[in-house]
Amino acid sequence: MGKYALILAAGEGKRMKSKVSKVLHKVxxxxxxxxxxxxxxxxxxxxVNVIVGKAREQVMAGTSSRGVSYSVQENPMGTGHAVICAADYLEGKDGTVAIFTGDAPLIRRETVEAMYSRHEANASSATLLTSVISDPTGYGRVIRDGDEVLRIVEHKDCTEEELKTPEVNAGMYMFDIKELLESLKELNNDNAQGEYYLTDVIGILRGKGKRIGASITEFDETRGVNSRAQLAEAEEIMRERIARFHMENGVTFTDWRSTYIGADVAIGMDTVIHPGVSIEGNTFIGEDCTLYQNSRIVDSxxxxxVTVTSSVILQSKVGSCTAVGPFAYIRPDSVIGEHVKVGDFVEIKKSVIGDGTKISHLTYIGDxxxxxxxxFxxxxxxxxxxxxxxxxxxxxxxxxxxxxxxxxxxxTVNEGAYIAAGSTITDEVPKDSLAIARAKQVVKEGWVARRNEEAVKGEVVK
Known part of the structure; x- marks a missing residue:
């Protein structure tokens, strides 16, 4: 039995007030x-199949690295219509399809696994993801009979007794594929909005006597992001979740609230991270590192x-026991060895630096x-x-x-060669030799006194 996923990503997200598709905003x-x-x-x-809409070029470009397939919903006519647009993807498949929304980034792997386990263990035709919240106003209520879901009732349609129900529908589901496809054929848009709702599939399956289950998770995981304010809320929740994950695995934050750690960052134990540090992209930080204030590390x-002090490292590798900074800049495609010193106001671009090398200050190394x-x-x-x-x-x-x-x-400067200070080297320096490439010093005694005398006369001293 196969496991397939549909991701709903065709919504326009008008409340985001953005030229960027809603689902491509970052958390x-x-x-x-x-x-x-x-x-x-x-x-x-x-x-995984992603259902895209009017901004499909953007969404497809933004997800192309994930190796997904796509279905197209030309005109948004509800969640049920979106799944109908993916019917060709589901046709001929056997097993379970998970249908999740692309604007709910806080969902966790453990929650999806638990939902699938419940779906399979109960041999359900459909399983809903739900949450129990203290104030469910505005949410569709999940009405149960024990472990089995009887129906989903929109808030405006609830009886007084149903309004007391604290369990709400998160809008994420798992279905038996064949039963879903059969139910989609019976779906209609006979409602005020003229849309096809996926929730109606639950009623169709229930009407056939099929088993409908539910899996409960925390409300924060199911939050959909529809505005910049909600995006900021999701960011805050995710940042705390990431920080706690790393702290539980042995990382020290002197102030986690003032750091920025990306979702795909890995950090070794006994590393200490100070305020103002930003670690982004697919970055790996080893053990026993110290990242001091105001450092930025991206895809490295x-x-x-390693110690990094108020420095920037982009798309590069830094070997163990190396010190970077303060105020160093390591640009993309650089490989820094072990026990290296990259000191203050040093810039390295697309270069390889061997073990034990010292680049203490005010130096540029490129290619x-x-x-x-x-x-140096x-x-x-x-x-x-x-x-x-x-x-x-x-x-x-x-x-x-x-x-x-x-x-x-x-x-080329060969092994063991010395270059005298102030030299401009244009030719190869042989092994164990000294290269001096500067003008010979000339001293003109008494020049200052003559200069002062002639300046009074308006003449030029040579």
Missing amino acids: CGKEMVNHVIDVMRSAGFED EIGDG AEVGRNVN GCGTVIVNYDGKKKWKTVVKDNAFIGCNTNLISPV
Whole structure:
């Protein structure tokens, strides 16, 4: 028996007041619809179909990395109509289809798994996801007889007794595929809105004597996001959930409320994170790291025992026991070795830095391959761009680069070579040699006194 998922993502989301499709707005760095897709996949629903509408080009582009298929709802005519538009996807399949909304990013894998287990254990034709809340005003009530759902009643249609029911419908379901497809044929839009409602399928199945079940979860998980304010609420809930997850796994936050940790970030135990830190994308932070204030790390891999101080690391790798910052900038596609020092106001771009190398301050390294135990003096610049093309520089093991050196790419500095401070290097430096590339010092004694005398006369001193 197969497990399939439909994600409803065709809504226009007018209340968001945005040119971006509602389901592509992000919560903790990930699009809402991708939160739902990833959760369904992690719960074992590998075959996912996304139902898209007017903004389908946007939604398809925003979910293309997830390997999903698509169905199109040209004109929004209700949730039941959306599922009818996916009938071709379901045709010929056997098993269970989960139907979830793409604007409910707080749903958890454990909840989907529990819902599926209940659906299978009870051999239900349909299972609803529900919540019990203290103030259910405005929500459709779930009327039960023990474990079995009798009906869903909209708030305006409830009797006084039904209004006392605290269990509400979350709008997420699991169905036996064949029974769902048969029921969709009987669905009609004979209502004031002229729409096809998925909730009516429950009534159709119930009318046939089919078993309808329900699985209860926390209300926060079922929150749909329809406005910027609700987006902010979802963000706050998700941020706390992420922070607590990492704290339970051995990470220390000195103030988790002032940090930003993305949904797909992994952090090793005994790492300490200070205020103002932002860790985004698919980032891995090792154990025993210290991330000091106002650092940003995106789509990067950080080894064990690394310290990062007020610095930016983008799409790069940093080896264990390396120190970065303060105020360093590691740009994409850089690989920094172990026991490296990347000091203050250092910028590294698309370069490989070997173990034990020291780049202490005020240095730019771009398009370079740097070996082990190299020392870069203050103010070194690798001049990698000639106005048309980027060129590569190679600095081999144990080289020493003096302060205020320019390395004009392409150029190679071989093992153990020394470069005198203030040099501009344009040619290869041989192994174990000293390169000096600067003008010879000239001293003109008495020049200042002559200058002062001639200045009075209006003459120029040479």
